[in-house]
Amino acid sequence: MSINNLHFLVAEDHDFQRSTVVRMLDGLGAKSVHEAADGHDALTIIRDPDRPIDIVICDLDMPGMDGMEFIRRLGECESPVSVIIASALERNLIASVETMTEAYGIQLLGVVEKPLNPAKLGLLIERHKATQTRRDQPGTTAPSFTLEEIVEGLRNDEFEPFLQPKVELATGKIKGAEALARWRHPYRGIVAPHAFIGRLEDKGMIDTLMEVMLRKSAALCRTWLSAGLQATVSVNLSPQSLGDVHLADRVTQLVLDQGLEPRHMVLEVTESVATTNVGRALENLARLRMKGFGLSIDDYGTGYASMQQLTRIAFTELKIDQSFVTNATKQASARVVLESSLDIARKLNITAVAEGVETQADWNLLRQLGCAFAQGYFIARPMEAGAYLDWARGWKPPDPQGTVSPS
Ligand code: C2E
Ligand code: MG
Ligand code: MG
Numbered sequence: 001m002s003i004n005n006l007h008f009l010v011a012e013d014h015d016f017q018r019s020t021v022v023r024m025l026d027g028l029g030a031k032s033v034h035e036a037a038d039g040h041d042a043l044t045i046i047r048d049p050d051r052p053i054d055i056v057i058c059d060l061d062m063p064g065m066d067g068m069e070f071i072r073r074l075g076e077c078e079s080p081v082s083v084i085i086a087s088a089l090e091r092n093l094i095a096s097v098e099t100m101t102e103a104y105g106i107q108l109l110g111v112v113e114k115p116l117n118p119a120k121l122g123l124l125i126e127r128h129k130a131t132q133t134r135r136d137q138p139g140t141t142a143p144s145f146t147l148e149e150i151v152e153g154l155r156n157d158e159f160e161p162f163l164q165p166k167v168e169l170a171t172g173k174i175k176g177a178e179a180l181a182r183w184r185h186p187y188r189g190i191v192a193p194h195a196f197i198g199r200l201e202d203k204g205m206i207d208t209l210m211e212v213m214l215r216k217s218a219a220l221c222r223t224w225l226s227a228g229l230q231a232t233v234s235v236n237l238s239p240q241s242l243g244d245v246h247l248a249d250r251v252t253q254l255v256l257d258q259g260l261e262p263r264h265m266v267l268e269v270t271e272s273v274a275t276t277n278v279g280r281a282l283e284n285l286a287r288l289r290m291k292g293f294g295l296s297i298d299d300y301g302t303g304y305a306s307m308q309q310l311t312r313i314a315f316t317e318l319k320i321d322q323s324f325v326t327n328a329t330k331q332a333s334a335r336v337v338l339e340s341s342l343d344i345a346r347k348l349n350i351t352a353v354a355e356g357v358e359t360q361a362d363w364n365l366l367r368q369l370g371c372a373f374a375q376g377y378f379i380a381r382p383m384e385a386g387a388y389l390d391w392a393r394g395w396k397p398p399d400p401q402g403t404v405s406p407s
Helices: 015-028 039-047 067-076 091-103 118-136 147-155 197-202 206-226 239-243 247-257 271-275 278-291 307-312 322-327 332-348 360-369 385-394
Strands: 007-011 032-036 055-059 082-087 107-113 159-168 174-185 189-191 232-236 265-270 294-300 317-320 351-355 373-375
Touching: 007 015, 007 039, 015 032, 015 055, 015 118, 032 039, 039 055, 039 067, 055 067, 055 118, 067 082, 067 091, 082 091, 082 118, 091 107, 091 332, 107 118, 147 174, 147 197, 147 206, 159 206, 159 232, 159 385, 174 206, 197 206, 206 232, 206 239, 206 247, 206 265, 206 385, 232 294, 239 265, 239 278, 247 278, 265 278, 271 294, 278 294, 307 332, 317 322, 317 332, 322 332, 322 351, 322 360, 332 351, 332 360, 360 373
Parallel strands: 007 032, 007 055, 055 082, 082 107, 174 232, 232 265, 265 294, 294 317, 317 351, 351 373
Antiparallel strands: 159 174, 159 373, 174 189
């Protein structure tokens, strides 16, 4: 959507600063710009069905309802608007507001320090287009399904792994792929995991999906090995599954039945595993490791894992959460978490994988920081199994400048 079709709202208490932003938008080609002097006015406009808003440019420090409260309320009314924060406050404070905004489920296009200039503003407005394209992609909306529909889909064998490659940063070589569950729905298209994982977990039925994923992923990895591609496949386990003391034996049998040795498979568990059924989880993880599986701690940095837990559970891989990776080039606090996670991995002799590598700048920074592996849209989006071998054969390792072939 071009800028002259977008509807803007400028929420700013200073009359002069507000009219400066309005003029800037005008100069950039905006045709529909509304103004509000504080959060109350801004919310009234947002709730008005006759004045649809696409992008709010919002000051944080306003009398009455400040920017923080406004953003919270925006989240509560589930408004689909995107937000640009303009602020003169210090960087650290702004960074926590950024995190807060995302936690409230608001699409944040970015933060600009005052004074604004048209170039910065134009760049952030451009991001709106990218988010709209992403929203329009299959599987990124969250249709709601009943448990019965999901179970019916499982019964009809409609679930399958999509694969996303994991690449060595230093050499560009493919290390393996993560298997991500997708539902090939008969008339809703490709459905992403957030539409079914939680519901299956709530009803204690996640193991049915786990079995499908293990079986299909092991069979795929077997075909890659036969085709001469040295690769591992990573499968996500729900913390719930780790409560069953027979899990390790079941998983091992399923994988062996497909002709795959456990050393070719990595099992990913999130940090929250450390908070439930600790004894059983530890027993299962130790046994799985003994059988030869790789163990990965997923979304590292978002939960509760401590150094002690990492050493206690013999993890072989640490996957740094995408929020720290994607933001590390822009946000000092994210970079600190990224660097310290890499440091922990190095000291414990665990392989570090960065997920959510979206840009050349992310890639370059990770190389510079000595991270071992990368996964993310910059390398390839998750793809259907049939496309994976061709992708792998066509993949060109990056040149020394870090330029990679387009995916
Ligand atoms: P995860 O294991 O952390 O997987 C990474 C998620 O990040 C995937 O989302 C992937 O598509 C997405 N992603 C990859 N690269 C990028 C990037 O560059 N930028 C951004 N913004 N995102 C990227 P997906 O496929 O929607 O899966 C979401 C979560 O669902 C997974 O997070 C995992 O926790 C869970 N999940 C997926 N498959 C299974 C499964 O078979 N069993 C269980 N229990 N959970 C699963
Ligand atoms: Mg994962
Ligand atoms: Mg993850």
